[in-house]
Amino acid sequence: MNDNKEKHSISQLRQDLVTGDWVVIATGRGKRPHAFSGNPSTVKEPKENCPFESFAEEGPFVPLLREGSVTVIPNKFPAFASGVCKVFSKEGPYTFADGVGFHEVFVLKDHDRYIPDLETEEVKDLVRAYRERYNSIAKQECIAYVSVFHNHGREAGASLAHPHSQLIAIPIIPADVERSVAGSARYFKEHGKCAHCEMLAHELAARSRIIAENEKFVAFVPFASRIAFEVRIFPKAHQHGFGMLKDEDISFVADMLKQSLAKLRVGLNDPAYNFFIHTAPVGSADAYEHYHWHIEILPRTSTWAGFELGTSIEISAIAPEDAAEFLRGTETSK
Ligand SMILES: [Zn+2]
Numbered sequence: 001m002n003d004n005k006e007k008h009s010i011s012q013l014r015q016d017l018v019t020g021d022w023v024v025i026a027t028g029r030g031k032r033p034h035a036f037s038g039n040p041s042t043v044k045e046p047k048e049n050c051p052f053e054s055f056a057e058e059g060p061f062v063p064l065l066r067e068g069s070v071t072v073i074p075n076k077f078p079a080f081a082s083g084v085c086k087v088f089s090k091e092g093p094y095t096f097a098d099g100v101g102f103h104e105v106f107v108l109k110d111h112d113r114y115i116p117d118l119e120t121e122e123v124k125d126l127v128r129a130y131r132e133r134y135n136s137i138a139k140q141e142c143i144a145y146v147s148v149f150h151n152h153g154r155e156a157g158a159s160l161a162h163p164h165s166q167l168i169a170i171p172i173i174p175a176d177v178e179r180s181v182a183g184s185a186r187y188f189k190e191h192g193k194c195a196h197c198e199m200l201a202h203e204l205a206a207r208s209r210i211i212a213e214n215e216k217f218v219a220f221v222p223f224a225s226r227i228a229f230e231v232r233i234f235p236k237a238h239q240h241g242f243g244m245l246k247d248e249d250i251s252f253v254a255d256m257l258k259q260s261l262a263k264l265r266v267g268l269n270d271p272a273y274n275f276f277i278h279t280a281p282v283g284s285a286d287a288y289e290h291y292h293w294h295i296e297i298l299p300r301t302s303t304w305a306g307f308e309l310g311t312s313i314e315i316s317a318i319a320p321e322d323a324a325e326f327l328r329g330t331e332t333s334k
């Protein structure tokens with residue numbers, strides 16, 4: 001195992017335990033962690049132009065939920081909206097269907113306080129709002145997958161400066177999720193165990209890739225990190241669906257999310273990032289019991305070019321162990 005701590009003169013191919021995806025760790029150029037930080041990504045926009053400042057008083061937004069400091073509203077320009085589900089049509093050899101689903105926005109209270117700035121209590125509001133809306137939408141007809149995600153910074157696709165998360169629910173299972181689910185099902189069949197639990201047990205023993213941990217959740221840089229400084233947050237106890245998150249565990253997820261994002265912000269000079277929840281598809285628990293939900297945080301530290309786009313194999317210029325060591329040692333103020 002310690003082989004992976006050594007500097008390699010040639011690159012190393014690493015395979016993800018669940019998806020089977022390969023990545024390339026090419027540390028030959030000797031890039032130091034600080035070399036990954038760029039200009040701060042936080043978009044500064046005056047409050048006066050912000051559509052989230054006035055929605056409380058005026059339409060067209062009617063809140064779907066108020067959870068402490070977080071307000072959930074329907075997306076004004078939804079990528080998916082209500083309609084008749086699963087009507088597949090044909091154009092020649094092609095198949096298409098209406099984009100039936102839901103698209104909601106979780107608006108944080110303040111225009112310029114981001115997740116690392118929030119009190120843990122406020123991050124708990126956000127996680128609780130995610131769970132409430134997740135469970136409510138998962139019950140709706142024709143929903144196969146509910147994606148909860150957050151974009152920070154323009155390079156990560158955040159079109160508005162005001163911090164907000166989103167939920168998109170769709171009538172199909174995305175290929176990426178399907179592959180993960182199939183990978184964990186295969187592992188379960190072969191070993192009689194959850195692949196993610198196996199991974200966690202190894203990470204908690206090896207400790208070289210862990211960046212932070214509390215009693216119930218752990219944040220680490222994955223062995224086959226797809227992007228430099230990728231971070232994943234897992235519940236330590238096996239749980240297949242995000243909707244099953246218990247009240248008493250919310251503060252532990254909130255703490256890990258806040259700490260991980262604060263470390264990225266301080267360590268890498270406020271990079272743009274996306275995070276999302278990967279969870280089992282909506283449906284019978286029996287079919288997905290082998291899955292283990294988690295949060296993936298992907299900072300925008302590099303741009304995908306021809307090789308990456310052509311092969312989906314990212315060339316990472318820092319070893320996950322070095323990225324983890326750097327983030328582990330990054331002190332945050334709160
Ligand atoms: Zn605002």
Ligand SMILES: [Zn+2]
Pocket residue numbers: 194195196197198237238239290291292
């Ligand atoms: Zn598990």
